[in-house]
Amino acid sequence: MTTAVDVTALRRRPGLRRLRVFGQGPLFTAAVLLLAALVAVALFAPLLAPYDPDALDLQATLAGSSTDHLLGADQSGRDVLSRLLYGARSGLLGPLVVVALSTLLGILVGVVAAWRGGRVDALLSRSMDLVFSFPGLLVAIMFVAVTGPGMTAPVIAMAVAYTPYVGRLVRSIAQQEKARPYIESYLVQGWSGWTICVRHLLPNIAPTVLAQSAINFGYALMDLAALSFLGFGVQPPTADWGAMINEGEGALLQGAMLPALAPSVCIMLAVVAFSIVGEGIADRVAKRDR
Amino acid sequence: MTAVTAVPETTGASGLVVDGLRKEFGGRAAVEGVSFTLRPGGSLGIVGESGCGKTTTARMLVGLETPDAGTVHLGGRDRSARARGRAERLARAREIQMVFQDPYLSLDPRISVSACIEEVLRLHFPLDAPARRRRVAELLDQVGLGEREAAALPRRLSGGQRQRVAIARALAARPQVLILDEAVAALDVSIQAQILDLLAGIRRDEGIGFLFVSHDLAVVRHITDEVVVLRAGAIVESGPTTSVLTSPEHPYTRLLLDSVPRPGWDPARISAGRRALA
Numbered sequence A: 001m002t003t004a005v006d007v008t009a010l011r012r013r014p015g016l017r018r019l020r021v022f023g024q025g026p027l028f029t030a031a032v033l034l035l036a037a038l039v040a041v042a043l044f045a046p047l048l049a050p051y052d053p054d055a056l057d058l059q060a061t062l063a064g065s066s067t068d069h070l071l072g073a074d075q076s077g078r079d080v081l082s083r084l085l086y087g088a089r090s091g092l093l094g095p096l097v098v099v100a101l102s103t104l105l106g107i108l109v110g111v112v113a114a115w116r117g118g119r120v121d122a123l124l125s126r127s128m129d130l131v132f133s134f135p136g137l138l139v140a141i142m143f144v145a146v147t148g149p150g151m152t153a154p155v156i157a158m159a160v161a162y163t164p165y166v167g168r169l170v171r172s173i174a175q176q177e178k179a180r181p182y183i184e185s186y187l188v189q190g191w192s193g194w195t196i197c198v199r200h201l202l203p204n205i206a207p208t209v210l211a212q213s214a215i216n217f218g219y220a221l222m223d224l225a226a227l228s229f230l231g232f233g234v235q236p237p238t239a240d241w242g243a244m245i246n247e248g249e250g251a252l253l254q255g256a257m258l259p260a261l262a263p264s265v266c267i268m269l270a271v272v273a274f275s276i277v278g279e280g281i282a283d284r285v286a287k288r289d290r
Numbered sequence B: 001m002t003a004v005t006a007v008p009e010t011t012g013a014s015g016l017v018v019d020g021l022r023k024e025f026g027g028r029a030a031v032e033g034v035s036f037t038l039r040p041g042g043s044l045g046i047v048g049e050s051g052c053g054k055t056t057t058a059r060m061l062v063g064l065e066t067p068d069a070g071t072v073h074l075g076g077r078d079r080s081a082r083a084r085g086r087a088e089r090l091a092r093a094r095e096i097q098m099v100f101q102d103p104y105l106s107l108d109p110r111i112s113v114s115a116c117i118e119e120v121l122r123l124h125f126p127l128d129a130p131a132r133r134r135r136v137a138e139l140l141d142q143v144g145l146g147e148r149e150a151a152a153l154p155r156r157l158s159g160g161q162r163q164r165v166a167i168a169r170a171l172a173a174r175p176q177v178l179i180l181d182e183a184v185a186a187l188d189v190s191i192q193a194q195i196l197d198l199l200a201g202i203r204r205d206e207g208i209g210f211l212f213v214s215h216d217l218a219v220v221r222h223i224t225d226e227v228v229v230l231r232a233g234a235i236v237e238s239g240p241t242t243s244v245l246t247s248p249e250h251p252y253t254r255l256l257l258d259s260v261p262r263p264g265w266d267p268a269r270i271s272a273g274r275r276a277l278a
């Protein structure tokens, strides 16, 4: 076997590269378990949360950690743990939509560019470069300026902004894959380009794309949390990690760390876990192709 | 000593008729004025050193490259331009199939041996499932593979076994011509001999025409009736394999023959000969 899939084209978090040796081992497993737990929390938040996340209890205002409130309460006396558990919902749903849309669009653009080549490729690649040159967060904020705050506009803006990351990767690995004789043998057999792409090319590049999408999930989670933190995304009083950090600022000034710290830690853990899983999948693909 | 020019295409001409093929890459001609005819059921070798345009020629014949000039006809049907539409694609696939050089890259790693042959049958023939399964077993049997290999993914197979699969897959479309581009070059010598025997048997039984592309003169001598010698994209000599390889007329062919290692072989003299020719 000669050429390996070019995973160097993956968008990576540089600091995490040192952790790559653990990509197959306990760290990878831990990251997968953490993400599974996160999904379970998002799904079963109403069962797991000890309190209504929006219930005000002024007597508990800024309460510290206790058996009543494991992670304390915020300035309005809302239970921080319950808000965290519910916050996993918007924390995952937004990035899920961003990643699903950008992955679909990126695959479409990348495969068409690689398969058709020539002018079609030039046009699509230029378009991706153009989108790439706009900072996604800024575009999302501009969208919000037009539509008003809420998650729809930022999610659409981020999905578009993330598409070139997927599209460029897909284009480069699809080009390599297309040149392989097994794809050419399907052409010689008389299959249409469309069938070959859907049945053979896509399944063979899918693991690499999945790795990129996992890494992107972490980025999207962070970007959307940042938007909510800035007040452009999820609006109070909805429990959301980004918005919770924002609301927790006041508590911080009054010496209560938990309302802002707890959601920050959740965001950080989720982002790191998604990156580790993405890197792990990428390593696995690279090993398989070697 | 000059290239044979193919008989210009007349109505009802049979076999594979290649006339004046030309292909440029970045302004440089990789193939230049290549013409030859492969009669139905015949076996023609294309030889020449690496980079002389053998693969490019083969790819134009099968339709993976479009020639810049020249024509390719099979059984009188023009197949020089890009195929338009499903019917034309399928018709061309049943004219010419190809076996690629690297058996490690020519099979979809996700598709089992039997499935990869069944796909071809499903595309080309209106067989029901049991008939298709019988035909798959028959094709695999023809290349010396059994049920165990049929169920396997390519990664479980050796290079020789994979090349057998590639041959069975090519035969599945019942082509009139099979192009083999360095089809045994990637295999061990003992496996090479087995595959060459297999191919000779298939040709005898099926009456398929072979176009055998190789840099290996011993292989070509074994399996072809006629041979075309390519140098820098152009034909320098052609004729019956035995006469071309025993009494070559062109100095380049002589040089190719002298380059084959054997007792009394002298690399220095060959290099000198090459310089004289350049």
Ligand SMILES: Nc1ncnc2c1ncn2[C@@H]1O[C@H](COP(=O)(O)OP(=O)(O)O)[C@@H](O)[C@H]1O
Residues within 6 Å of the ligand: B025, B026, B030, B048, B049, B050, B051, B052, B053, B054, B055, B056, B057
């Ligand atoms: N896709 C391509 N792009 C550019 N140059 C090519 C391409 N394919 C082949 N060539 C060039 O054309 C020439 C003939 O190549 P090829 O047909 O592969 O030779 P052979 O099969 O006889 O070794 C070589 O110089 C090669 O570099």
Ligand SMILES: [Mg+2]
Residues within 6 Å of the ligand: B054, B055, B056, B182
């Ligand atoms: Mg070649």
